Structures are given as C-alpha cells and as structure tokens.
Amino acid sequence: MPISLTSLNTFGLNQHCDSLVEVTNKDELIKTSLMLYQQQQSMLILGGGSNVVFTDDFQGTVVKVSTKGITINEVDDYYYLTIQAGENWHQLVEYCLTKHIYGLENMALIPGTVGAAPIQNIGAYGVEFNRFCHKIEFLQLDTGDLVHYDNQQCEFGYRESIFKQQLKNLAVITEVTLKLPKKWEPVVNYGPLQHFDAMDVTAQQVFDCVCHVRQSKLPDPKVLGNVGSFFKNPVVSVVDYHSLKNRYEDLVGYRQVDDHYKLAAGWLIEHAGLKGINIGGAAVHQDQALVLVNLGQATGDQVCQLAKHIIQTVFDKFAVTLQPEPRIMGSVGEIEVK
Known part of the structure; x- marks a missing residue:
C-alpha cells in the first residue's frame, strides 16, 4: 500500500x-x-x-x-564536533550556543538535517557551511566503502558541492565533522546584522537577530507549506552588475571575492511584478518574493509551473537566469524544472 x-x-x-x-x-x-x-x-x-x-x-x-549523536573533542584552539546525519541543523546551532561554541549562529533556523548541509553548502547572512567543515563521512554506493573527504575534496561552491556533481546519487552522508575556532570572530557585515558592532556583539545577539529576521520574513511551513528560499541568489559579472545598477538604482547586490556580484533573487522577483501571483495552489509569498508557498492544495507540477514562469519573467526583464534551490523529485528520481 x-x-x-x-x-x-x-x-x-x-x-x-x-x-x-x-x-x-x-x-x-x-x-x-x-x-x-x-x-x-x-x-x-x-x-x-x-x-x-x-x-x-x-x-x-x-x-x-533519523540518526542522532553529537560528540565534541577539543584541542588548544579548536572544537571538533562530529554530528550524525539525522540531527536537526537548527537544534545543532542552539546546542552549540549552550556549550559556548560559536560560529554557526548566522545559520540559525535553516531547516533540514546536518547530513543535507554539505550537499547544498547551506549558508545565510554571510556564513556558509564550508567555512567550518572539517570532514565529511559518506557511504559510496558503487564501491560499498565508507569514505572520508576533507573540506577541499568536497569542492564546495555557492550552494554547490561534489555531492551535487560527481557524487550525485552515489554518496549517502553518514556524519559530519565541524571545526570551530575557540576564538570567535563575529560575521556582521551582511544585511540586518550590519547595525552590530563587531567588537561588542555576542553570539547570542547574532543568533537572536537572525531568528527574528527569518521568522518575520519566512512563513512557518506548518501554516503555509514552503521550502524556504526557492531560488539561489544569482551571481553576475561586474559589467552586468553595473549595467543593471545603472537601470535600477535600488538593485540589491553584494560584491564577491572574485569580482562578481551576488544579486538578491527576491528583489529581482519582486521587481518583475511577481509577488503574490499564483498558479493553482502554488503562489509567490506576498511578503517575501523569494519564497513559494502552498496555499492549501498545491501540486508539485503547479510549483514547477510557477517556478518556470518566474525564471522566464525575470530573464525577460533583467537578462538574469534564476536557478531553483530545492531538489525536484519525479517518480524515480531527481528531475529538472519543466
């Protein structure tokens, strides 16, 4: 059945x-x-x-x-946390705060499990998972071996890793080891955290601020079904960024280390006039354009139709291509938005 x-x-x-x-x-x-x-x-x-x-x-x-377990080992300058794949990510962030182990607070309230974190290289408010990744343990299905990859071997990128590329459908992540420095350095140069003084802020204050902002911007999936941010923030060249900035003064973008700019996908969707639109039971959230929601009876096909409409509309207006963040699952495996 x-x-x-x-x-x-x-x-x-x-x-x-x-x-x-x-x-x-x-x-x-x-x-x-x-x-x-x-x-x-x-x-x-x-x-x-x-x-x-x-x-x-x-x-x-x-x-x-649903595997559980967290072990902590410490050396002079670092904490090493080994976490089973089924642990809840946000609960891990809270756990670290209670142990006075800091660094993950910018990524509070990111939904999902620890085992999924390296696949997507999750991140928020200026911090990404790979910043603290020490080692990933995974089962390689085609060989049957239990393998360990260090940070570099995981080939992390923006919402990318080797687990989405060469090892797609071949790796089952079993546990994650994080390396967190005992000397905490706050990251408060992004969005709503910029009002903090890096010399005076506490990890708890960063955590509280991130939680407040996320809860005010993102709908509770228990009330309105969603997967959080539906699209990656697109990365464009300096030339393309300045070309767009000349046309749209309030364009939101963040300079990257490689002379590219990361644009705010939510801004693009909103300024393409798509906030609040729906296809069947799937809709763009009326308060946060980056989030697609289930109004009650949405189907996966309706979600994909809406996503495709958003991608096309944003491209037609800004010549920027959005990419979905979540995995789109068909009857036997992952598929593309169609």
Whole structure:
C-alpha cells in the first residue's frame, strides 16, 4: 500500500512512495542504503524534507534519516564536533550556543538535517557551511566503502558541492565533522546584522537577530507549506552588475571575492511584478518574493509551473537566469524544472 509523504516534506505536497524505511543509527543507514542500491531499487535519502518538491508519487523506497549523536573533542584552539546525519541543523546551532561554541549562529533556523548541509553548502547572512567543515563521512554506493573527504575534496561552491556533481546519487552522508575556532570572530557585515558592532556583539545577539529576521520574513511551513528560499541568489559579472545598477538604482547586490556580484533573487522577483501571483495552489509569498508557498492544495507540477514562469519573467526583464534551490523529485528520481 502506498505511503503518504505529505508530513515528510515541508511543502506539504500530497504524494506517496512505495515503501518507507526510517533508520535511527549509522549502521542501519549504511546497511539499508547499500541493500537498496545493490538491488537496483529507486531510493531517496530524505532528511527533514525541507529541500524537496515532489511532482509525482515516488516509485521506490524513501529512507528517512533519523540518526542522532553529537560528540565534541577539543584541542588548544579548536572544537571538533562530529554530528550524525539525522540531527536537526537548527537544534545543532542552539546546542552549540549552550556549550559556548560559536560560529554557526548566522545559520540559525535553516531547516533540514546536518547530513543535507554539505550537499547544498547551506549558508545565510554571510556564513556558509564550508567555512567550518572539517570532514565529511559518506557511504559510496558503487564501491560499498565508507569514505572520508576533507573540506577541499568536497569542492564546495555557492550552494554547490561534489555531492551535487560527481557524487550525485552515489554518496549517502553518514556524519559530519565541524571545526570551530575557540576564538570567535563575529560575521556582521551582511544585511540586518550590519547595525552590530563587531567588537561588542555576542553570539547570542547574532543568533537572536537572525531568528527574528527569518521568522518575520519566512512563513512557518506548518501554516503555509514552503521550502524556504526557492531560488539561489544569482551571481553576475561586474559589467552586468553595473549595467543593471545603472537601470535600477535600488538593485540589491553584494560584491564577491572574485569580482562578481551576488544579486538578491527576491528583489529581482519582486521587481518583475511577481509577488503574490499564483498558479493553482502554488503562489509567490506576498511578503517575501523569494519564497513559494502552498496555499492549501498545491501540486508539485503547479510549483514547477510557477517556478518556470518566474525564471522566464525575470530573464525577460533583467537578462538574469534564476536557478531553483530545492531538489525536484519525479517518480524515480531527481528531475529538472519543466
């Protein structure tokens, strides 16, 4: 009998899978994933369900990762935290604060699990996951080996990693080790954090501010289904940035280290006149244009139709191409927005 996935995806999309297995320890995760792979069954490794859009019933097995455990080792200048893949990311940030281990506070309230964090190289308010990544442990499905990659081997980029490229569908992340310096250096040069004095601010104040801003801007998925930011902030050349800036004085962009600019996708969507529009039950949130929401009975196809309309409209107006952040899942695996 098909099993509902509605409660397992934060968009609240009404899709099903053939079978569901919840794993609660690393050995179960490895054993189950390897068995399904060797049996050539369609398999989806699912964490918090906050970065996936189901467009169809999944014709295979969903492996719900609920592995738990955090260990801390410290040396003179650093804390090393080894975290199981199923731990909740925001709860990890809160845990670190209680232990006076700082650095992750800018990434508070990012939904999802720790195991998903390196795949997407999650980030917010000037800090990305790779800043503190020491080592990733993963099961390589085609060899059956448990492999460890250091930061450089993960090939992190903006919302990118080797796990989305060469190792896509071949790696099941089992645990993550973070390296956090004991000497904390606040990052307060981004958006709403800029009013803080870096010499005087506390990690708790940064955490509180980030939580306040995110809660005021992003709808609660329990009320309005969503996956948070639906599009990546596009990166453009200096020439393209200045060309756009000449036409749109209030364009929001942030200079990058490689002489490119990261544009605010939400600004582009809003100024393309798309805030609040809907296709069926899928809509652009009326307060935050970067978020697509489920008004109640949205389908994955409607979400994709809306995303495609946004991409085309923004390109027609600004000649900038938006890319979706979440994984779009079809009946047997990941697909492109169509």
